[in-house]
Amino acid sequence: MPTKQKSITVEESLKKSLKEVSDYKYAIDESSIVAITDQKGIILHANDNFCKISKYSRKELIGQDHRIINSGHHPKEFIRNLWHTIANGKIWRGELKNKAKDGTIYWVDTTIVPFLNEEKKPYQYVAIRADITERKRTEEILESSLKEISDYKYALDESSIVAITDQKGIIKYVNNNFCKISKYSSSELIGQDHRIINSAYHPKDFIRNLWITIANGKIWRGELKNKAKDGTYYWVDTTIIPFLNELGKPYQYIAIRADITMRKEAEEENLRLKFELEERVKQRTEELEAFSYSISHDLRAPLRAINGYAKMLEEDYNDLFDIEGKRLLNVVQENAKRMGVLIDDLLAFARLGRKKLAKSNIKMTELTEAAWIEVTKSTTTKYTIKIDQLHSIVADRSLINQVMINLISNAVKYSSKTKGPKIEIKSEKESGSIVYSVSDNGAGFENEYGNKLFGVFQRLHSPDEFEGTGVGLALVKRIIDKHGGKVWAKGELNKGAKFYFSLPIR
Template structure:
């Protein structure tokens, strides 16, 4: 009896132990499964959060770059523009780093396609934005604004649209992954409940482990939600969240700005408390439609802000589910995002106003002047009524004809060659020209021809504005005949007076001879004293300039060598890259011949996706072009520095181009001028002259620096002109400014040594004195015209050929 009972007990114990063992195995399997599921969910959450963060950074950077360009166009301070430009380039780096990180993460085929499309649009947008920035930095704000509206913003909107689609795709894939993880969680929970029915203790231990794991996961989810709220709060677009009752729960700073209230005052309120009862009801109705359909609804609204101003917005309302949209959890509320179109509308209004002003100016111009427009070949595309009246041709006879139809044959081919060279260089041509009417008679015009340039600086058409000066020309011819007759009569009277004066002079010559001798001796002594002072000051300044010239030439020589290495290496690198891309293209062609199931083809596709090869093909040539352009600019500055110092040229008299010397000097003193004035060049046709180029460069530098220092208050203008004298054996140069001018009381003293109007320590008083001495040495002349409050003009007149005795001194 006892042995069967003992056997039974042993069997029960063995069975219990077996059940316990089985339960422990089941619990262990469930625990391992829960651990793996927890790691999977954590990985999904972290990966989705990281991808969302990277896309959001790219979206913010892409949206902020046009805003920075708007700020640069509207900023008058050049230093502030430089800071905005630096931020503009930093955003490009931030965008590029985020994109590279995103490419290294696993992406779906749709996400890869959207990212590739975004890369193409972003490359085009970056190129257009860089062109806008260059135009803005060059003070061509109107062209920059037109380029921004016509090219940069539309392409940028395409890129941001792809980013929004990529973000929506990531949210969808994240929801799908969360749903799958949710199903796995239910399976594990059922397994644990089955095990808990037989072993509550083991179930309790497992429950503790699960709760701890879930607590950590919940903490991570809350941290992710907090990070998402921070990112949404920093997005410049207005964003707010409403519950199912259309009451505001949360909003960012952008919405607080347009609402005029903080989140504390807006929480629990409806949109009717902000925009008014009527608009509030419309918006609440849109919320309910979004909740009913489960789809994002977009609307175009004009809303009145609390300050009374009306804003234009595109509002997107997206329902947010409690859990996956295909579940039964219902909806949390509606997330609203608004895009402000008020600024774009204002820019369109300004553009329309500018068009109206241009039309009014065209009408006024047609009423006042003779106007014609031709293409680059000289064929007439437009004339006004005044042109038809003076030429005798009808509009139908002129349109499509070459402008040679009114050529009078008076002017030589060189005249028109000079005119075309000026226009093809992008400069305005001014001159007087004689044309022929249809009836064969002639008329004179004072013409100004303006080239219209494209983005590459090449002329696309020419507009000519003429003034009829035929009457003036006839009057000039009559005056010339009268002058000849008057000159003949004056010569006759002068000859008679000369005979009388000769007799009178013979009587008084002896009396004045002794007095003249004494006066001559006194003037010689005074002249020698003045020349001694000038020679001393010129010697001091010449020694200083020689030291500066030697230093400048040495620096230019030392810089030229490494620049040559870099320029040569860039050219070689560009050829290497071109060969490398050619080789990659051949590899891609060869790759197409591989079987689709070949493992090498999959590895090549993955490598091409990670490297983003199409983006590199567009970005690398652009980077090489920018580097070569920068090296060329440095070489140009170094060459101008060498030209200015002239240490590598002969110190003797030589023939030189004054325009080249003036341009190189202008490049040297550019830093003194760029923040004070704009430089306008109105060069005429002048030949090379015999001179000492380095000394004339010193004269140009003194005049340009003085003109820049004369600017007070708003930004001024420095105009450089040149031309031939009427005798055609002299040339002249003018430096005109719109500065404060020179008072008449001190105008006669400006060429005196050591005379200066600048504060102590800012001027030696030798600049104009030395310049005057240099011009006198060149047998030239200095003329000064100035008006207080309007500006000053210095004119230098120099002979083309120096006297033989001076050229050998």
């Protein structure tokens, strides 16, 4: 081949190679972040992408040490290993966190290629980078979320009893607290049906409702009694949360529990003691009622004798008594009469415990008006009485009539010495009950003694001031208690009193 023709061929080949290199450089410049430094790290070249991401101009970069973009994020050992690799003519690949001119941070996936001289020593380095800032930001968010989840899981595992089952109830995971309370090891539980700890305490409907709830993707909350490996029982406050797949169907359940065994045992003990106390009170009450009835009944005979002989003395021997004798005979008769009333009240009080309620609808306005007439028919005092339109109630008519008679009698008695006595009877509806009140403007009482008024024989005034046995209000309380209601009173000394009773709306 002629020399000229050969020279043209080499020239064309060289041009083609240079064109190919230029195209590669263009492609890299367009697609990547490129910088060239000398062997000491002084920047010799920075492409547009480098300037764009670092926010420095090319003029600000050329001639500067590459540490101009150092963020200080990487430890010295990391940077030392990087320089050791490329100084030995080897390619380094890794991720770098850099700092732009405005202080913002960016991440780059980096490849640093050493260019070697004829002695195989680097004389410059080409760093080709790709911006991975968004990816790293996403990774950091994900890592933070995973750390948070891990922290929550740790906190949950440390504080709670945790188990995870598949949708059929087969145990896939249990934490140490679960093993501790159930007394099974983890290997004994994994793969087992969750019924391994079933105590058989709960009825089938209870368990069925639990499974229906979670199978429909809803959270179930409740208290469960379970059985440990050694046969002992324990109670757990339980929340079962379904994990749903893309179809909205549960693929597993996580059960989070808290040990409430001590609380439940205390509740059971309280119930037992309450039942025992109620039985004891019932027994004592029955004994007291029987005793009261017996004593009251047995007292009638000697009382009749006292009354009879006093009457004979008055009728047959009255002329033989002087003034003092007649006064003493009158005292005997008055006290015998008072004793008779007391016995009648005690008998009524005792009988009440045995009486079964015969409930019916009561028109309380009519009943109260009749009770007012009954109480005041023999009095000569003029009272101002106001009876509102009272709410009707379902209760035992005869007993509620007794309540109204006793409360009206009480109001009449303690306002009898007041000028212009007034009595008012009202009712109002309050959250499932009807509250009735009887108020007067009479002697009243100090509020601090209000709770004592409803005890047997409890009186705030002497018999000389106002007659009475101290049983009437106790009878009122017992009747209202028997109906499931409440009684209370408010008063002010010398300004009147107001007595309340509530009856539940059935």
